[in-house]
Amino acid sequence: xxxxxxxxxxxxxxxxxxxxxxxxxxxxxxxxxxxxxxxxxxxxxxxxxxxxxxxxxxxxxxxxxxxxxxxxxxxxxxxxxxxxxxxxxxxxxxxxxxxxxxxxxxxxxxxxxxxxxxxxxxxxxxxxxxxx
Amino acid sequence: xxxxxxxxxxxxxxxxxxxxxxxxxxxxxxxxxxxxxxxxxxxxxxxxxxxxxxxxxxxxxxxxxxxxxxxxxxxxxxxxxxxxxxxxxxxxxxxxxxxxxxxxxxxxxxxxxxxxxxxxxxxxxxxxxxxxxxxxxxxxxxxxxxxxxxxxxxxxxxxxxxxxxxxxxxxxxxxxxxxxxxxxxxxxxxxxxxxxxxxxxxxxxxxxxxxxxxxxxxxxxxxxxxxxxxxxxxxxxxxxxxxxxxxxxxxxxxxxxxxxxxxxxxxxxxxxxxxxxxxxxxxxxxxxxxxxx
Numbered sequence: 001x002x003x004x005x006x007x008x009x010x011x012x013x014x015x016x017x018x019x020x021x022x023x024x025x026x027x028x029x030x031x032x033x034x035x036x037x038x039x040x041x042x043x044x045x046x047x048x049x050x051x052x053x054x055x056x057x058x059x060x061x062x063x064x065x066x067x068x069x070x071x072x073x074x075x076x077x078x079x080x081x082x083x084x085x086x087x088x089x090x091x092x093x094x095x096x097x098x099x100x101x102x103x104x105x106x107x108x109x110x111x112x113x114x115x116x117x118x119x120x121x122x123x124x125x126x127x128x129x130x131x132x
Numbered sequence: 133x134x135x136x137x138x139x140x141x142x143x144x145x146x147x148x149x150x151x152x153x154x155x156x157x158x159x160x161x162x163x164x165x166x167x168x169x170x171x172x173x174x175x176x177x178x179x180x181x182x183x184x185x186x187x188x189x190x191x192x193x194x195x196x197x198x199x200x201x202x203x204x205x206x207x208x209x210x211x212x213x214x215x216x217x218x219x220x221x222x223x224x225x226x227x228x229x230x231x232x233x234x235x236x237x238x239x240x241x242x243x244x245x246x247x248x249x250x251x252x253x254x255x256x257x258x259x260x261x262x263x264x265x266x267x268x269x270x271x272x273x274x275x276x277x278x279x280x281x282x283x284x285x286x287x288x289x290x291x292x293x294x295x296x297x298x299x300x301x302x303x304x305x306x307x308x309x310x311x312x313x314x315x316x317x318x319x320x321x322x323x324x325x326x327x328x329x330x331x332x333x334x335x336x337x338x339x340x341x342x343x344x345x346x347x348x349x350x351x352x353x354x355x356x357x358x359x360x361x362x363x364x365x366x367x368x369x370x371x372x373x374x375x376x377x378x379x380x381x382x383x384x385x386x387x388x389x390x391x392x393x394x395x396x397x398x399x400x401x402x403x404x405x406x407x408x409x410x411x412x413x414x415x416x417x418x419x420x421x422x423x424x425x
Contacts, residue, residue: 010180012283012367014173031347043345044184046356069357071184073344078180082283082360 005038005075007054009063011082017063019056025077026053027070042073047081049122062087064129066122090129099126136410139403143396150392156222157385164315164378170281171312171371178368181361185328187344188354199351201358204327205303210247212302212326213237214289216309216369217257218377219276224384226310226318226377227256233320234308238265249302253289253370281370283363290363297326309369310376316383318376325365328358 007025009017026035028050034043047068054061068081085091105111106119134142189202215234217227234257241248251271252258258272271292275285296302305326310318346353 008176008180010177012174012177012286012364013170015176029347034347041345043347044188044353045347046353069181069184069353069360071180071187080177080180080184082287082363 003038004057005077007077007079009052009079009081009084011080011084016081016084017054017061019054022054022056024053024055026051026055027079028052028065029070036072036077038075040072042071044069044071046070047079048118049125051087051125052079052084064090064125087129095126095129099123102126134406136403136406139399139406143399143403146392146395146399150389150396153385153388153392157382157389160223160378160382160385164375164382167281167371167375167378168312171375174368174371178364181357181364185354185357185361188346188350188357189328191344191346191350199355199358201297201326201362202328202354205300207303208246210249210302210304211241212249212251212293212296212305214251214253214293214305214307214366215257215261216307216366216373217252217254217260218373219255219274220377221256222384223377223381224387226380227254227260229318229320230308230310231257231260233322234261235264237306237308237322238268251289251292281367281374283367286367286370287363289366290359293326293362293366294359302326307366307369309373310380312372312375312379315379318380321369321372323365323369325362328361 003023004021005023006020007017007022008015024035024037026033027045028048029045030048031045033050034045036043047065047070049066050064052063052065054063063084063086065079065081066083068079068084070080071078085094102119102122106116106123111119189198213234215230217230221227238248238250248265248268250261250265250269251273252261252269253273253275255272255274255276258269258274262269273289273292275281278285293305297305304324306322306324308320308322311321313319
């Protein structure tokens, strides 16, 4: 029996990615990374900034996401996100711009701990992208 | 009776108007195709979002402590209405239909002695509403600069709504927009987004409500998801609206072109008649002049 399942990544403007031959997806869920294989139990969670890794038989794809919702049901993983891009065509300027924007946000006083944590995390992830 | 010269001038002017309306129709048709495509592309997102929320709200057992965006504040005193219209005119009854729908809703609110707040998105709506409801309009947003509908614009509107909700500035929020049915028909819609209306599709909960795993718990996901849903709904409305606007403009301009054609025909006949009349008159003058000699 095959161990493949479907993935749909959609953002508000269009369907971003749709594949039916992936065997593992690692998503940066808010409480830690989750690796999803076929026949995972139905799950709903949301994302923190990080890298989605999609493993299919032929290749591995990486996407940076900022936030979003994931739902896994009936062997279909749906990722709803408003900001996503493929690491392969990451725009250096865009990344460094996002970093400086996040850092500017961090320097404000009125943010709570959770937000601070998320922003710190975002900066980390973005920096790791720009190094690669 | 207008002179020949006047008629000729009128014919040329109608013809050039016809050229404009024809061009506008073509442009609208091209834009309509794109807008329709966009609306279709955006559909999976909002559908999935709806599904997830439906699943989540089913599994919420503790209705009392559920997020207020879902169940409401428990009161219905202050209504916030978001009226989405176009930034441009010349699109038939498009803007007027939304305004009409919104106005009847406003009248109902006012007659029930509730407080009304209006946010207009798009300058045409503001222009039409400011005369009568100026004191109720709390905000006027326009995206004239952005060429295409994009999500960040919708998100801006969504953030404003959330902010106002958190400050307890309203209890119920409804949006008004035109739903695109086909090129000729657009249906003005009123949709309540806060609290979320749950009355739809209660039939298909075929027993598998509680088999989801939630991480973190339902409440937290919901409170994260609901604000996003508002932006999504607004985005959806904006997409529908833009498709409707182009469709409506296309039909209106098509009609205008046809009317102009008819007018040109009529004027041409009139022009030819009076030209002939003038010739006949001159002939009679010459003949009777020759006879009298």
